[in-house]
Amino acid sequence: MSREWPLWEIFIRSQHGLAHKHVGSLHAPDAEMAIKNARDVYTRRNEGVSIWAVRSSEIAASSPGEKGPLFEPASSKVYRHPTFFPMPDEVKHI
């Protein structure tokens, strides 16, 4: 059996000026084919105006085991949200 085409992660930017968003993955022999295949697999209904293809093996990801040390420090810092500061009713535009 021959070698499998490498896996690519596909990111699409939709029409409304939002950031590229991960939509899924696909196999392709190279970047050019990854983008062509992504067009057919992920944008059959005008879902996007721009495609990024990244080799899956090139993506560094945080591990679920680190969830605590990575994200817990933020949960106690509620003052980062504006709702932490109730404003008097008379004060407008703030």
Next chain:
Amino acid sequence: MYAQMVDTGAKKLRSPEEMTPEERAFQARVDADIKIEPKDWMPEAYRKTLIRQISQHAHSEIVGMLPEGNWITRAPTLQRKAILMAKVQDEAGHGLYLYCAAETLGVSRDQMVADLHSGKAKYSSIFNYPTLTWADIGAIGWLVDGAAIMNQIPLCRCSFGPYSRAMIRVCKEESFHQRQGFDIMIKLCRGTPEQKAMAQDALNRWWWPSLMMFGPPDASSVHSAQSAQWKIKILSNDELRQRFIEQTVPQADFLGITMPDPDLKWNPERGHYDFGAIDWSELYEVVKGNGPCNRDRLRARVEAWENGAWVREAALAHAAKRAAAAEKAA
């Protein structure tokens, strides 16, 4: 369904006391509707069952292209041909979304394809029936995609993140499939008596196999109980089948054609349609490989795979050559 009779490896459902601490924590997340992601800890049986279920679902999408592909060159108008091509292309897309979801569980694409071709992995029984007339293309969109929607909408809420996201994407596209099928049925039923008879004939042949798609009654099956506990099966086969009948009968009434079931009638006490007994021996024969088209379908898939091998290899060789040239130039 697109994944029928999926084995979970379970002998009996385990209580929280019988679970390891890891399993208990996992089940608690599932119970709280927190999605399980590929890198999270999961019981080995959950992972294996999902690979079986998602790959079977993917294979169904891919093999499902064959019966409809049969009519692309003979569609009655250029527009119908373009629509059918778009529909079949969507099914290829559905297969690809699902293969990717299964790959996040650590199985390779080549392995899944090999399992389909060796007969180890199954695909839905429904795609082993022939498409004899153009009306069959209408009946498939209306009934088969209709049944698929019934099954796939609850799966959007399933516990495994990649599967759930693939289902959401699929469901957005299915409604077009069902409507284009029903539109074909409307045209035929408003056409000549011969055309209407074609529509009735297609309904006669596809009705029972469509009901069998949901699988045999499974309310008391340990695999269904396990899958339900893991939230990778949301509703029982009989519940889905009843809902499908409920939504489809009035549509047939609108078309002016009738289900091939003399026992089908509204039961005002139950508030549901009663229907005749399903011949489960037919389903078991088809699943075993003895349906009208099983051998044809598998042969077509294996041939496509083998005939495409040189293209896959050439593309890889070309990519390697270009990468080497780019490196040299740098």
